[in-house]
Amino acid sequence: NAGVTQTPKFQVLKTGQSMTLQCAQDMNHEYMSWYRQDPGMGLRLIHYSVGAGITDQGEVPNGYNVSRSTTEDFPLRLLSAAPSQTSVYFCASSPPGHLAGELFFGEGSRLTVL
């Protein structure tokens, strides 16, 4: 099973450039989310979605956009990258029902902004 797939795994950007981190899941999960992981900060929620067409902000949404046009995909867009966005980004999804509350994570995308 593929689970949660993130691309790219590594990316280097210059300040001001834009890019999209892709996230796809094949488990038919309604809930999807994006986190960033920084040393000493743990994981912080950027944006999340409870279904196609529905998105909401998390703890640190500034500088990031998301959309959810299908159940499977939840891309994260950086419109104008800044060095403060250097981080490891994780996409995670969660099933409904009795398993709600368990997150399934992708392998992460390491982004460096110069």
Place this chain on the structure above:
Amino acid sequence: GDSVTQMEGPVTLSEEAFLTINCTYTATGYPSLFWYVQYPGEGLQLLLKATKADDKGSNKGFEATYRKETTSFHLEKGSVQVSDSAVYFCALSDTGNQFYFGTGTSLTVIP
């Protein structure tokens, strides 16, 4: 707001030693509590969870008990192995939509 405070690391133990990683939480409601583990170069994966007070989550020899009176969810294992070397994250979720993670505790087990 909701938050998780986790024992600082790194922690280094000899194989077969006893492990405790402390976790306390602040929440306005009655959250579910989780321990996630991250092996090098991988994403996080669920280790165990508890959804109500006095529940004990367990998996792979690890245990944690949801203590409402002390707002704690400490992770324990009686005898660690080299393969347990990883970063451990305590987390909570009140609604299932927003999860709050601790800062992570790095564990290294030496033979």
